[in-house]
Amino acid sequence: MTLLAACSKSTSNSSSNSSSATATSSKSGSYQVTGQTNSSQYAGVIKNGKYLTSKARGVTANQNSNLMNLKSFETGLQDISKKQFSTTKYVFQEGQYLSSSTVENWLGRKSKSNPEGLNPASNGSTDPDKRNPIYLQSVEEQDYVQKSGSKLKISGVTIGLAMNSVDYYRKTTYGAQYQTNISDATLEKQGKAMAKEVLTRLRKKAALKNVPIVIAIYKQASNDSLIGGKFISYSVNNGNSISKWKALDIQNVVFPLKTGESAPNSNDADAFSNFKSEVESFFPNLSGVTAQAQYKDGSLQGMNVSITTQFYSETEIRSFTQFLADQAEKYLPSNVKIDITVSSTADGVQSFLSRSSSAKSFSTHVFGSY
Amino acid sequence: MTLLAACSKSTSNSSSNSSSATATSSKSGSYQVTGQTNSSQYAGVIKNGKYLTSKARGVTANQNSNLMNLKSFETGLQDISKKQFSTTKYVFQEGQYLSSSTVENWLGRKSKSNPEGLNPASNGSTDPDKRNPIYLQSVEEQDYVQKSGSKLKISGVTIGLAMNSVDYYRKTTYGAQYQTNISDATLEKQGKAMAKEVLTRLRKKAALKNVPIVIAIYKQASNDSLIGGKFISYSVNNGNSISKWKALDIQNVVFPLKTGESAPNSNDADAFSNFKSEVESFFPNLSGVTAQAQYKDGSLQGMNVSITTQFYSETEIRSFTQFLADQAEKYLPSNVKIDITVSSTADGVQSFLSRSSSAKSFSTHVFGSY
Known part of the structure; x- marks a missing residue:
């Protein structure tokens, strides 16, 4: 347990090497x-x-x-891992069991030269509705380790399978881009079949014979989405065959809603609209106020608000940030994590505000320069 | 004093309109x-x-x-104002007495059509060392107001004169860029002469006849500088002629130091070098670790550290940010304000860490996406 004590943040050991827990040696x-x-x-x-x-x-x-897919895929996969591997008992290790070439082979189409390909062989068609699409877009391995004697021992693995809801393809190199839409049902069926194969392959590795292997299926958002995709299902596997799948009820919403769209909770949409109009009427020349919101089981988990403005002056940014802190506290939903980022195309992020789910007030930061 | 009480942050009045102090009406x-x-x-x-x-x-x-000049000019001007106009007694108002056209005229060369030009008339030469350069690059007005009955009353003005240390010019439109270097002595002499003229002009405005007018002279950094310029002198004027000038001893330094450069305190340069090499050896593929540092009267005021990396994954950014919090606490100078920004060219700011001068630990934030 020395490791666990040493890796939590501590102010008492700051005179020692605060970046390290017990340094251990192994072969x-x-x-x-x-x-x-x-x-x-x-x-x-x-x-x-x-x-x-x-x-x-x-x-x-x-x-x-779509970088938003990647971020939400990796962060979401860690969130699923946390249910199984507690942050206080396990240490995170970037995937060490699947190499670049293995992952690249798995992501390829199955063929004579690539028998390991998890995506289906081409059926020769280039028609959007007749071709075999690329279902599996990316694979992520996350390892969870624990101290055992003088070593860190692999104690669990989480695998994320990012499945395309839209497969983008070209008929010829540099040609126009076409797309094959993949239904939720097909996406899930394909993901679960691949999970079975992935589990079998991982169990063949000596180190992974007996550790829990979590496999989670992620639905990628389309490339033009303003928010990433979401995890739809996962299974925790202790044996050689896939255990029961647990469905996840996650919904991603972009505010303001488009005509015809609805949010799981209309109060949140109204709250955002009020915030947006208050902010826009207050400050001239804002070019955009939008938000990503995520719901789990119908309840709001958090919001990332993005405000884009032209850069006029540092003093305006300071006043604007103070004003936002007030308005956000007044209008945005309480008891959820909220980030607000103010940026300009010319100068990147200019200020940001954040509030944890338990806090009342926002903390603010204006990015300055000497 | 109602205004002062109401404009400080308060949790008790959050059910009322927390963005406003006493709303007042005037003509x-x-x-x-x-x-x-x-x-x-x-x-x-x-x-x-x-x-x-x-x-x-x-x-x-x-x-x-150079946007860094602008930010440091405006922030620095507010810092000078704070010495004269306390943040608890005065409210900041963006400049209301100098219009765009006035400022543009002042920034122009003096001529028959622009008698108000503060920059010298052209002497006809385009030779870098013989021409009359543009000394004054920009003017900033900041107003400080106080509540008086039902109005906000102008109670002080601060004017910043940003003087070129290098004047960039072209001999023909779209031609090559040339530059005239301006010595510190000339820059200061020109700035002080202009300040005198500016004070006279402001005193002619009825509202500004009797308020304190602070005038501060800023030396712009060259366009290729990785840090902004600095204020060199200011005067607080209650009458119609310029009072005594107070010299400011500000030094801006970029770490790592170039060969031959030195920092006011070599310990800080060493501290940064150690931090940088620790961080670079820990994390592969960092493309840059630099810092802006500012000194006043020889003592370090704060540091802005910029770390540029390629984006590989969200999990790496999270681990890297945790690691940075430890290393920064261990290596960087204590008791000064430090900001650390991690960004990639593809994705902008990815995470940031900050510590106030009184804090021991860094607070961290990773910019996520749903």
């Missing part, structure tokens, strides 16, 4: 863990003084042209 | 003030429900091709 080198900035986040693995990056580093990023 | 409309997020910042003026923008809005921004 494969010395391990440490990063500090935790708070107990709801995992500490991460440091090996030989360096952050242990994923064996498939960058593959997922390259696979996703 | 020129109804005034309110924004909340203060903390007592070291000014509340700002709201008129008829809208933020009262500067009469010369955008002129200063257009004049400055």
Whole structure:
């Protein structure tokens, strides 16, 4: 338990090496863990003084042209992991069991030269409704480790399968982009079939024979979406075959709602509208006030508000940020995590406000420059 | 004193309109003030429900091709104002006495068609060392108001004169850019002469006949500088002629130091070097770790650290941010305000850490997406 005590944030040990827990040595080198900035986040693995990056580093990023999908995929996968692997008992390790080439093979179409491809072989058609689409867009491995003697021992793995709701393709290189839409039912069926195969393959690795393997299915948002996709289902597997799937009820909503759209809770939509109109009438030349909102089981989990404005002056940004703190407290839903980012195209992020779900007031920060 | 009580942040009045202090009516409309997020910042003026923008809005921004100059000019001018106009007794108002056209005329060269030009008439030469350069690059007006009966009454004005250390010019439209370097002595002499003229002009305005007028001289950094310029001198004027000038000893430093450069305190340079090498050895593929530092009277005031990295994954950013919190606490100078921003070219700001001068630990924020 030395590891657990040492990796929580502590002010008493700051004169010692506060970045490391017990440094341990093993045949494969010395391990440490990063500090935790708070107990709801995992500490991460440091090996030989360096952050242990994923064996498939960058593959997922390259696979996703919508960066919001990638962020929500990885963050959501960690959220699912937290249900199984407590942040106080497990340390997060970037995936070490699937290499770049393995992941690339899995993401390919099945063929003679790529028998491991999880996506279906081409049926020769390029018609949007007749072709075999690419169902699986990316795979993410997250490892959860625990201290065992002088080593960090793999104690659990979480695998995310990011499934396309839309498969974008070209008939010829540099040709026009076409798309095949994939229904929710097909997406889920394909994901579950692939999960079965992935579990079988992972169980063949000696280190992963007996650890719990969580597999989660993610539905990618389309490339033009202003919010990422969502996890729809996951299973926690202790044996060699897939256990029961647990459905997740997650809804992502972008405010303001488009005509005909509705939010799980219309109060939230109204609250945002009031906030938006208050802010827009107060400050001239705002070019956009939008928000991402996420619901779980029908209840609001949090909101990311983005405000875009032209940069006029640092003093305006300061006054505007103060004003936003008041208006957000007054109008936006309480008891949920809210981030507000003010940015301009010329200058990037200019200020930001945030409030945790338990806080009443927003903390604010204006990005300055000497 | 009702205004002062109401404009400080309060949780007790949150059921009322928390964005406003006492709403007042006057012939020129109804005034309110924004909340203060903390007592070291000014509340700002709201008129008829809208933020009262500067009469010369955008002129200063257009004049400055180095946005860092603009930010440091405006923030620094407010810092000077705070010495004279306490944030608890005065409310900040964007400049209302100098219009865009006035400021544009003042910034022009003196000529028959522009007798108000503060910059010298052209002497016909285009030679860098023989021509009359543009000394004055931009002018900023900040007003400080107080409640008086049912009105907000102008109680003080601060004027910033941003002087070029380098004047960039072209001999022909779209031609090559040339530059005239301006010595510190000339810059200061020109600035002080202009201040005298500016004071005389402001005193002719009825509302500004008897209020304190602070005039501050700013030395612009060159366009390729990685840090803004600095204020070199200011005067607080209660009469019609310029009072004594007070010299400011401000130094801006960019870390890592270039060969031959030195910082006012070599410990800070060493601290930053250690932090940088620790961070770079820990995390692969960082493309830059730099910092802006500001010194007043030889002592460090604060540091803005910028870390640029390629975006690989959200989980890496989270671990990296935790790691940075530890390393910054361990290596960077204590008892000064420090901001650390992690960004990528593809995705802008990804996370940020900050610590006030009185705090020990950093607070961290990772920008997420649903």
